[in-house]
Amino acid sequence: MSTAENSIEILADDLQQQMLDLGARARAAASLLAKTPAEAKNKALLQAAAAMRVGEGDILAANATDMAAAEQRDLTAALLDRLLLTEDRIEAMAKGLETVAELADPVGDVIADWDRPNGLRITRVRVPLGVIGIIYESRPNVTADAGAICLKSGNAAILRGGSESVHSSRAIHACLLAGLAAAGLPESAIQLLPTTDRAAVGMMLTMPQYIDIIVPRGGRGLIERVQNESRVPVIAHLDGNCHVYVDASADLAMARDISLNAKLRRTGICGASETLLVDRHCAGSYLAPLVKDLLDAGCEVRGDEDTIATDDRVVPATEDDWGTEYLDSIIAVKVVDGVGEAISHIENYGSQHTESIIADDGGVAERFLNEVDSAIVLHNASTQFADGGEFGMGAEIGISTNRLHARGPVGVEQLTSFKYVVYGQGQVRP
Helix, strand or coil: HHHHHHHHHHHHHHHHHHHHHHHHHHHHHHHHHHCCCCHHHHHHHHHHHHHHHCCCCHHHHHHHHHHHHHCCCCCCCHHHHHHHHHHHHHHHHHHHHHHHHHHHHHHHHEEEEEECCCCHHHHHHEEEEEEEEEEECCHHHHHHHHHHHHHHHCEEEECCHHHHHHHHHHHHHHHHHHHHHHCCCCCCHEEEEECCCHHHHHHHHHCCCCCCCEECCCCHHHHHHHHHHCCCCCCCCCCCCCEECCCCCCCCCHHHHHHHHHHHCCCCCCCCEEEEEHCCCCCHHHHHHHHHHHCCCCCCCECCHHCCCCCCCEEEHHHHHHCCCCCCEEEEEEEHHHHHHHHHHHHHHHCCCCCEECCCCHHHHHHHHHCCCCCCECCCCCHHHHHCCCCCCCCCCEEEEEECCCCCHHHHHHEEEEEEECCCCCCCCC
């Protein structure tokens, strides 16, 4: 029996105690990591990247096992794409670890400082959050991304991947452990739950004495459960109902390229566009080619009356389609009366995740960027750039639509808080 299989059986005997022990180890590791020099953390990340390249064959074999099981369960093409690992995707994970290692260490960074009239010197300094619990589905690369940015930001990580990616996640986690060992850091700095028992998720949500933040990544069902049941603060987004608005001032060739990429580059990621809005002032010449591009690429288009009139392959949209995150090769298309109606539509149906405007008119673009209340707004760029790596953060563990603490890609800085350090020369308060 393998060590992993044995640990699962032991865990099943007394899940509650095992989870408490795991939490205690994470809390001890977090205390150590808060004081760990950047050089040691960077060494762990670089050695993990090296181990990932050396262990590429093992990771691919593990992923093949997961893929075979997933195909037998008839998972959608989008979910299978999320699960799939290739040589290129493994290399991207390794490079992601190296990129995180190159980032400035946020811990100890002085965010602000000022002097008071009484001579006190006040500084606001970044500190780690502590222990981060990450609960995710399908995408095994989250194992590497989450472990890396938690470590870089001085936090201990407790990772709970989906059952469909269990073998892939274990193979990736083994590389992270190799990196920690090479740097002389405890394995408990990045722990992967050795069980797929869903009861373990419930226990993570009710361990505030050990876990400081929960970050869920997955479908609506998972995130709703976490938000409803967690006694630990949550950083999350519920849906990624993203929009692309094509203004009358847009360059048509640019609009065609962006709308196609935003929807179909990878349909299963949270930054994939789900609704295309087209300005009525250009719909006569723009709408048909935009719709045709999507249909010809194999995307189902669900449209309003104007969109239906452009192509007999268009399916009539229902009211539900405007608020749906498909995560599939399906898109809703609607003609709107300019940027004002586009903003209103996004406000009514959007999830405050990511929206893009395609326009040459700077005034129209600025109105969209200023008035759309989403975590990420883009001008003349694909919504698929909603990604921490693309923002120069090295990696991220999700896109937050929260209004408190973190919003947008959650990277190393977003996994820190701050404390006030005050310097005096004997002052007492009158």
